[in-house]
Amino acid sequence: MSNLHPTTHLQAAAWVPDDDPERPWDEAADLAADWIWERGEVEGVKPLLITNTFQNAKGIESLEVIAREGGQATPQGKERFERGPVLAYVPDERTLRLALNLARGYSLAVVETVSFPLAEWAAGADAINLLDGSTSSSGLSDKVKADLDHAVFFGGNNAWTGPHEKAHARNHLVSHVRASRLTPDQAASYVMAKGVSDKGAKRLRLLLEKG
Secondary structure (H helix, E strand, C coil): CCCCCCCCCCEEEEECCCCCCCCCCCHHHHHHHHHHHHHHHCCCCCCCCECCCCCCCCCCHHHHHHHHHCCEEEECCCCCCCCCEEEEEECCHHHHHHHHHHHCCEEEECCCCCECCCHHHHHHHHCCCCCCCCCCCCCCCHHHHHHHHHEEEHHHHCCCCCCCHHHHHHHHHHHHCCCCCCHHHHHHHHHHHHHCCCCHHHHHHHHHHHH
């Protein structure tokens, strides 16, 4: 398929930020569901629901409809699905990676949870904020993003498993964390938009949390 995003390889992306503790979860889910159904019509495939567990969608009608019509997957599930448009509901790193893989070549909508902030992923994916229709932009400085990109180039492919990759990430990024220019969650979210695995994103987050 043409016109795919250069790093996420999606036709389009959208998200619902978890920025209001008073917003009902079904309201956020409905926004994402409406958008992904529209994308499914354009792309000619019914959307798939992806959640951390099968219980996450219970009691939310718009999600149950997608699960019933297009299917539901979790990282623990054994059933195999074809690629197509995906709605990822309150994903963690592992679930977001599954969603990105299954949505490759199609579209992805994500409902955020504060336990895994997604603003930097959304900015990197040029995701539409479904609350106001704006295109998401990064909250990080050019210097921080350049250092993150350098860390991804040096150690992202290996998920920062080796001592040299870990030391490189610490040397370039910990000072930003200490100066409050970057949070470990922002780093994890950012690198997933650059194609880093869920394990790599988790490892980088833990690395920066330790300082």
